[in-house]
Amino acid sequence: MAPELTDFHIHYIKARLEEEGLEYGPLKEELLDHLCCAIEDQMKDGAHFHIACEKAFAAFGKDGIQKIQLQTIRSLNQKSQLMKIIAAAVLFLLGAYSSHHLLTDSEPTLEAHCEDICCEVPTYADWGEEPPSIRPVKGHWKVSSGFGMRMHPIQKKKIHHRGIDLKAPLGTPVVATADGEVFKVHRHKKGHGLHIYIQHDDTYTTMYAHLSEIKVEEGQKVDKGTVIGLVGNSGFSTAPHLHYEVIENGKRVDPSSFMTL
């Protein structure tokens, strides 16, 4: 006979889902049911609730719940307010979380624990559906110029900014924001200076400019998080920063809505 989860258990799972950043209503009850099923299956095999619960969450991978949420919303093409609010909230929460984390850095917390349990985390890229999702610059950075109309710092006139500028110290590692292939490497003296295009799939390409160093070659396959170069000041640039573009079906879109993880 299948063990049935109690109210207490269900509330616990619900709270965990919210902690993981699940806010999108239509997914809430569905993922709750999914997790409950997975946990019940494990309990059927004799696992204790808390172990079964950790395993069920771990199966989603790191930030997996948020990824599902993002991909669901993205696949519905609701680049509306809701999306922006969620992306902003996620960014804010992650910011709060990571600054908190920096202070208590030495504690081996849940993350390490999860890695132990899930040696075989399924990757979303396996189904070819993953848009760029992480921040392209490791370490400290801040947005010095956003996407859209802005005053150009050198040309001193208002023009459309096709990407986002992330201010970071010279030599800060720049990483690929999704799995893909280095499509083009340019070493220009002007314009974007040293810059790289990475093709992720039929839909997405990303571009990283003004680098001081390029660490990949054309045609090279890269994983999400691979260091592809270093932040620099090459080309038309007044200070070390990364100019980052996300190209969706040939059209430049606002990268900030992709920098969620």
Add this chain to the structure above:
Amino acid sequence: MFSRELLKGTLRTIILKLLAEKGRMYGYEISQYVKTQSDGRLQLTEGALYPSLHKLEKEGLVKVEREQVGKRMRKYYSLTVAGEKASRSRLAEFEEFLQVMQLIIQPKTQGDGS
């Protein structure tokens, strides 16, 4: 696991085919079914499954029924009329594709032993 080039585009076919066969299914059931049917060689990740289900729903190919199961709600998916049609044509296309691939991968020897 198979490469993304191979898997891309097969997910919707799998979902539509399963719903046509089983009538109605919920998310976890689909993922478990695919896993057992493929002897664990095909793992439908949640991150791929749920976005696809929601998209199919938005496109009007599947419809949703909610049902109370124990102390929680369960979302069952089933095909709409448009979904049944899409399921048939997608499956036919896929089967034809498999046959063509077969012809290319294992070409029949031409003639009779020249």
